[in-house]
Amino acid sequence: MRETSDQGRRPYHHGNLREALIEATLGLIEAKGPLGFTLAEAARQAGVSAAAPYRHFRGRDELIEGVALKGFEIFADQLEAAWNDGHPTLLTAFFAVGRAYLDFARRNPGYYIAMFESGVSIAGNPDLARAADRAMGVLREAAERLAAHLPPGKRPPSGMIANHVWALSHGVVELFTRGAPGARAPYSADEMLESGTAIYLRGLGLIS
Structure with a gap:
């Protein structure tokens, strides 16, 4: 038909x-x-x-949820590919995930807005929640691997680290894309995210 x-x-x-x-x-x-x-x-x-x-969709909101779902699936695929790309150290792999986050936002503004700026309820949609959790799972795994050298009682929660780095990444996207207030900075979005992430991880004792 x-x-x-x-x-x-x-x-x-x-x-x-x-x-x-x-x-x-x-x-x-x-x-x-x-x-x-x-x-x-x-x-x-x-x-x-x-x-x-x-x-397929009961209204515009459900259509936007469909866009967000596809976006999260692509996003998770790209983060997983960045993490598993044969990096020489865990830290370089972690930084590669950050670059993949920024690259996705730059290349896919429609998906990114639907995912993070449209008001869709991720928790209220099981498919969305699973796709978003798969993306977040890359950061959780990276955090767990980076903290493995610490005694169990001194390892910060991997979920906390994942959420903090996710929030930092989102903030950099906003600075360098929405009206580009960061465009006048003497460093790039990638450099800002990498340096901020390194300071954060060093503060937790995950890297020296």
């Missing part, structure tokens, strides 16, 4: 409808923000009828 738009655009096969809507929504999120468009507008952008999105 095929869906065609009332605008005469190229039709999409039903099996591709969900993907087409997500791709169309990415552009709308980047251009107008997560609250700046309607579900009907996303349908027009995808080249399908106004009723077509309801086959």
